[in-house]
Amino acid sequence: MSQEIELTILMPCLNEAETLEICVQKAQKFLIDYQIVGEVIIADNGSTDGSQEIAIRNGAQVVAISTKGYGAALRGGIEMARGKYIIMGDSDNSYDFSSLESFVRRLREGYDLVMGNRFEGGIEKDAMPFLHRYLGNPGLSFIGRLFFRSNTRDFYCGLRGFKRDSVLDMNLKTTGMEFALEMVVKAGLNELNVTEVPTKLYPDGRNRPPHLRTWRDGWRSLRFFLLYSPRWLFLIPGFSLLLVGVLLSVILTLNPVIIGGVRFDIHTLLYSCSMIFIGFQCITFYYFASVFAVREGLLPERSFPVSLLDIFTLERGVFAGLILIISGIFLSVQLFRVWVYNDFGDLVNPAKTFRLAIPAVTLSIIGVQIVLYSFFYSILGLKTKP
Structure with a gap:
């Protein structure tokens, strides 16, 4: 013994x-x-x-x-x-x-x-x-x-x-x-x-x-x-959706695209912007889930770049969000001017107006979400740092 x-x-x-x-x-x-x-x-x-x-x-x-x-x-x-x-x-x-x-x-x-x-x-x-x-x-x-x-x-x-x-x-x-x-x-x-x-x-x-x-x-x-792998569940699918959505939205915002006799216009633009929303949500959820998992001991710190909490500060997040919000407001003002030019009547060319309206709404919503998520992300950061 x-x-x-x-x-x-x-x-x-x-x-x-x-x-x-x-x-x-x-x-x-x-x-x-x-x-x-x-x-x-x-x-x-x-x-x-x-x-x-x-x-x-x-x-x-x-x-x-x-x-x-x-x-x-x-x-x-x-x-x-x-x-x-x-x-x-x-x-x-x-x-x-x-x-x-x-x-x-x-x-x-x-x-x-x-x-x-x-x-x-x-x-x-x-x-x-x-x-x-x-x-x-x-x-x-x-x-x-x-x-x-x-x-x-x-x-x-x-x-x-x-x-x-x-x-x-x-x-x-x-x-x-x-x-x-x-x-x-x-x-x-x-x-x-x-x-x-x-x-x-x-x-x-x-x-x-x-x-x-x-x-x-x-x-x-x-x-x-x-x-246990939020990278595969959220980050990679989210980043892929965000990248494809941004590329399609930029192209369709400028002009409609015709491929093989098929015309892609504002309806496709609406769906490409929805891909941006979904991709952005997946990416932010990845970071929230990872910080929580590290803090609770479910995942080791080396599995997640906690240093991002130092790079992505509240102030920087708010600043980036405000830039997007201002960009959305700028496009909305341009659309409002078109409406004024038409004496606040019906806009006879929806393809042209929606090419401004959809990106304006997208930028504004993403901007507001970044500002709000920056505050929440900072709260998680306070509990994670020594």
Whole structure:
């Protein structure tokens, strides 16, 4: 008991009486065979089938986690673990806890997170549903690599090892199945040393259906990726809409455009200006969401240029907004002069007048929004700065 514990093997558990015993026995065998000073912890999430007694009988420590959820169970287990390193895995006998030497070796080499890769290690027949194997897992893992510049090929492998302190420092927030994704995403955002090792996946030994739900959990994964990457959800689409909208609006404000016999005029101008509105809203929401996420610890500071709070000051924002408002007023005055010239009667050439009215309204609204958002942005900045 006086020896420092090097490794904790952690298993979340919710009514796993059918398979828990063999998992704990394999984990204990691994510690003995490789002469590792370690412990086996079962993070129990409220089992009612006697899983706790099975774990204790086989020499494991049971940690009762009252907060429901896969992530809550793992987080509670990580906090209670005494090992320098932790290897976590599902307690359904789908992973071989007697073959963890590659994880331990990589952790000893200095890696912060060691992910299992089931596509390299092998997937036995009936171990993974067809949609998960060929569509869901590869597709969502690709999105994860694209959004977060990660090298992880198997985002969803439940068997992984990590330094306990490194994971605690990431301040993981989620309590559900997103916990495993958050660990990989934040490891990349925090620039931790991450690697993968081949891992074999076996059919689980339970007679009941798994907790995983294909479409529900697939959507939750995609939603998580989008929420944790406001750049892809808001900034890139918003900037694209804003750029296209500005280019089209400038061209159509000057003259109508005819392409292949099709005339693009004030009606197209109206829609191009709406693209400016939508794009501007997306971009501002990106900055608000990013500042909030950094302030609340959901994202690390390096994932968002907080220095923009020093560049984009309240005074500069108000000045830029007033320039746009004045520009809109100037165009409105020109339009008013046309109306006066027509003795305040009907404007007989709507194509000409709307070519002034639409840009005037657009500039005025964007200007007012910049002024208002500058005040709100400064409030967020006050709470973010030391």
